[in-house]
Amino acid sequence: MPRATITVQRKLTILRDADERQLNNKESLKSIARSHGVQAVQIRNWRKQREVLSLTRPRARSLHKGKPSTIKYLEDAVIGHAFEMRQIGVGITYNHLVIKACQLDEGFRAKTYEVQYQLIRRLCNSNCLVNRRRTHVSQEHPQEAIDRAEEWLSEIRPILSAPNVLKEYIINMDQTPLPFSLASSTTLELEGEKTVTVRQTGNSKTRCTVSLTITADGGKLKPMIIFKGQRGGTIATRELAASQYRDNMVLSCQSNAWQDEENMNDWVDGVLVPHLQQHAAGSPVYLFLDQFAAHDTASFRTRMDSLGVTLKLIPGKCTWVLQPIDVGIGKPFKDRVRQKWFRWMINHAEADVDLPNASTDEIQQWVNDTWQELPEDIVRNSWKKSNLSWFV
Known part of the structure; x- marks a missing residue:
């Protein structure tokens, strides 16, 4: 043993x-x-x-580091290069570092590729460099977006910290696409298997748009789901009109399942206005949106003015560090919906038949249940990203 x-x-x-x-x-x-x-x-x-x-790595199982790497003399240059690239947001792989090491040392270049790769992999592991899936894509240096975000927040914080501003009327709304099929791109399979097949549902390319709205005190307003279809078509007038979730969410259609100007008006009528009906006199209302075209039309701004709502647009390319729904809501929301999809798939999948397609009713149920279950602490914390909190 x-x-x-x-x-x-x-x-x-x-x-x-x-x-x-x-x-x-x-x-x-x-x-x-x-x-x-x-x-x-x-x-x-x-x-x-x-x-x-x-002072040792928590996951380490020994204080003895074992035999030193045969390319220890390249460590500072290779690992230093890796850290420099990550500091400016450039993606790197083991292969990139193999090429760098080959440029630095003829002896390393003379080794076989398999040996080169394993030496670099072990060198990275000993320096806590591991493969990570990207969480954000950008063409600019991340610090530039952070600097713009800090500058913008320095103007916003004093406004939101005024004594007459209530957190329940500090509002953020954003849209996120939600596929009808949430199958993972990876799967467990026997090691060495050359062909890895993953079955998909018949509507794996179908999606809807979900608009989520939160307040700074942890409140969750009604979600809105936009399905593909015509506003006066069968889906809108029959399926959605008879939905059991009509009281819990706003349901609408658009030819591409996108958020457009008409659907923004539906959101105002079905989500924002009911929340404002409880509005305390004298307390200002602030609505923060990203710079999506439908959020910045003249008619929408006029509508906000008529409701007494101050519309603030979050700076472009900064939503990943600024917008609360992007920062703290999107991932936990989709993760929970995906769990419900997997449970549904397990219960319906059979070996000898095609995988079933999720219906609009099932999508509504998953969104409704997930939104109800999402803890208020997650919502509140989404306004408090490290070093970029919305409040003093």
Whole structure:
């Protein structure tokens, strides 16, 4: 039976528990060790190494780094290059660093590609560089967007911090596309399998648009779903008009399932106006939107003025760090909808028939249930991105 290895994080946890139990309960070290499935001598050794352990990676399983890399002499140059590229937002891969190392050293260039790749991979791992999926795409340096965001917030914060401004009337709305099929692009498969097939539903390309609206006090206003169809067509007049979720959300149609000027008016009538009916006299209302074309039409601005709403547009290319729905709502919302889609798919999928298509009713149910379940803490925290909080 192979010897068990214990991570540094667990060692430190055991040490803290042992210290507390010996101090408060006068418990023996052997008893404490037994409860954690380790030996008392191990805890004594870890106590001697506590300072070193606290400076070691939490997931490390040994304080000994093993045999040093044969390209240790290239570490500063190669890893330094990687950090420089990431500082300016450039994506890098192991292959990029292989090329860099080949440029730096003839001996490294003489090795086979397989050896080069593994040497670079291990060098990256030892420096905590791992493959990550991108979360944002941009053509400019990220710091430029952050600087613009900070400048804009420096003007907005004093306005929102005024004593007569209530957080329930500080509002953010944004749209997000929602596919009818939420199948993952990856799957578990046997190692070495050359062909990896993933079945899709018949409407895997079909999508709708969901408009989500939140307030700075953690409130969630009615969601709005825009399906593909004509405003006076069958979907709008029959399916959506008879929906059991009409009281919980605004349902509409557009030829491409997009948010347009007409649907913005539907959102105002069905979501914003009902919220403003509870408006306390004397308290200003602020609506923050991104610079999407339908948000900045003359008719929409006139409508906001007539309702006494101050419309503020978030600077372009800054929504990923500024807009609360982009910062804290979009991912947890879609993750929860995807979980409901997977449960539905598991219950309906059969080996010998085509995968079923999700209906508009099922999409409405998933959106409604997800929006109801989303914790208010997540909504409040979406206004408080590190160093870019909307409030002083």
